[in-house]
Amino acid sequence: MGIVGAGPAGLLLGHLLHLNGIDSVIVENRSREYVIDRVRAGVLEQGTVDLLNAMGVGAGLQRAGLRHEGLYVSFRGSRHRIDLAELTGGKAITVYGQNEVVRDLIDARTATQRPLYFEADRVSIGGLDSSSPIIGFRHGGAGHEVHCDFVAGCDGFHGICRPSIPDGALTVYERVYPFGWLGILAEAPPSSDELVYTCHERGFALFSMRSPRVTRLYLQTLPDEPIENWSDDAIWDEMLERMTTRDGWRPTVGRIIQKSVTPMRSFVAAPMRHGCLFLAGDSAHIVPPTGAKGLNLAASDVLVLARAMKVYYEHGRRDRLDQYSDTCLRRVWKAQRFSWWMTSTLHRSPDQNGFDHQRQIADLDYLTSSRAAMTSLAEQYVGLPSEVSFDSAGL
Ligand SMILES: Cc1cc2nc3c(=O)[nH]c(=O)nc-3n(C[C@H](O)[C@H](O)[C@H](O)COP(=O)(O)OP(=O)(O)OC[C@H]3O[C@@H](n4cnc5c(N)ncnc54)[C@H](O)[C@@H]3O)c2cc1C
Numbered sequence: 001m002g003i004v005g006a007g008p009a010g011l012l013l014g015h016l017l018h019l020n021g022i023d024s025v026i027v028e029n030r031s032r033e034y035v036i037d038r039v040r041a042g043v044l045e046q047g048t049v050d051l052l053n054a055m056g057v058g059a060g061l062q063r064a065g066l067r068h069e070g071l072y073v074s075f076r077g078s079r080h081r082i083d084l085a086e087l088t089g090g091k092a093i094t095v096y097g098q099n100e101v102v103r104d105l106i107d108a109r110t111a112t113q114r115p116l117y118f119e120a121d122r123v124s125i126g127g128l129d130s131s132s133p134i135i136g137f138r139h140g141g142a143g144h145e146v147h148c149d150f151v152a153g154c155d156g157f158h159g160i161c162r163p164s165i166p167d168g169a170l171t172v173y174e175r176v177y178p179f180g181w182l183g184i185l186a187e188a189p190p191s192s193d194e195l196v197y198t199c200h201e202r203g204f205a206l207f208s209m210r211s212p213r214v215t216r217l218y219l220q221t222l223p224d225e226p227i228e229n230w231s232d233d234a235i236w237d238e239m240l241e242r243m244t245t246r247d248g249w250r251p252t253v254g255r256i257i258q259k260s261v262t263p264m265r266s267f268v269a270a271p272m273r274h275g276c277l278f279l280a281g282d283s284a285h286i287v288p289p290t291g292a293k294g295l296n297l298a299a300s301d302v303l304v305l306a307r308a309m310k311v312y313y314e315h316g317r318r319d320r321l322d323q324y325s326d327t328c329l330r331r332v333w334k335a336q337r338f339s340w341w342m343t344s345t346l347h348r349s350p351d352q353n354g355f356d357h358q359r360q361i362a363d364l365d366y367l368t369s370s371r372a373a374m375t376s377l378a379e380q381y382v383g384l385p386s387e388v389s390f391d392s393a394g395l
Contacts, residue, residue: 009281010154045383188254291339
């Protein structure tokens with residue numbers, strides 16, 4: 001299989017195929033350092049943690065991952081805890097940076113000695129309607145071609161695989177939000193052991209962490225807000241204004257070591273397959289980060305794809321390949337709905353009036369006082385059950 005992209009989707013897929021004895025070549029246009037250093041997701045669902053452990057790549061996660069059995073929702077100056085583990089029969093989320101996940105997977109790939117090309121130039125794909133597609137690219141000054149049975153488009157939202165599908169073959173569903181997230185990493189010990197989602201009159205804020213010494217915080221801003229507009233002092237003033245609760249809880253202030261603004265969108269391209277090209281992860285769908293689902297959806301897509309490949313190579317059966325898109329999209333749409341709901345319940349829209357804000361507060365009041373509502377959030381936040389057993393994917 002030819003795999004375009006060495007993000008979480010491409011690297012996980014490559015290792016799953018390896019464990020099933022299926023050859024793959026991974027082609028990535030960025031450098032190894034760039035791919036590892038990119039600061040992105042940090043919340044792993046229970047199923048993603050179980051998958052990494054079952055694949056034998058969970059050592060770093062077990063050593064440094066922070067298991068969270070609850071989270072806080074904060075509004076009107078008070079924090080309300082939702083006990084994820086108690087409401088879901090013991091499931092939890094684990095905070096472990098996406099860059100750590102990617103580093104562990106690159107190490108695992110390197111140990112298998114299977115091909116992984118970084119800094120590939122002019123990557124292209126062709127022959128998608130044939131039985132022998134080709135990935136073309138330049139590397140080290142020479143042209144290369146990978147002739148494969150299938151191509152996995154794991155090259156993210158801005159990659160080349162989805163745009164290689166002929167016009168009219170895909171239906172795109174999209175919502176662009178009128179806000180973005182200003183995210184910072186700060187050298188400050190987390191002042192809470194669990195995430196705090198805050199709905200404030202001045203906009204959404206999220207308290208999170210990466211390690212016992214590093215805090216990760218987000219503020220709702222305009223989607224195109226220049227980061228230069230925000231001095232470090234202004235960021236801390238706004239964080240404290242939105243997050244400080246009546247009981248005196250607030251984030252610990254520290255040196256800001258990274259800051260950026262990310263716009264937010266919901267996006268699905270369907271079907272997730274065209275001929276012998278299979279889209280997985282962000283190349284097929286994007287969620288606003290409020291529900292922490294992006295990386296987790298990439299993991300669930302490639303588990304479905306790995307099972308389909310195993311069934312094809314072991315038994316010559318194409319039925320799982322044919323079902324790939326429908327199987328993935330069922331989970332994708334539930335994650336889209338959850339991410340949209342979390343986003344619209346916690347953020348302040350520019351066209352929002354007093355009625356809308358009171359409705360949000362009522363929603364949050366209900367959420368934090370009804371066991372049924374808390375259970376609904378908890379089971380979606382820790383991750384809905386997978387449609388694919390690890391056993392059926394060769395684990
Ligand atoms: C700024 C940012 C912040 C985020 N924060 C969160 C968060 O807090 N929580 C959460 O759950 N999710 C978050 N996400 C989403 C999450 O990071 C993604 O869902 C996840 O990375 C998806 O993995 P992927 O492998 O599908 O795509 P990617 O991680 O995008 O990987 C795609 C890979 O393909 C490579 N590539 C692109 N084009 C080519 C090409 N032409 N040829 C070869 N290779 C190519 C890219 O360099 C990249 O390495 C965030 C995303 C962004 C962009």
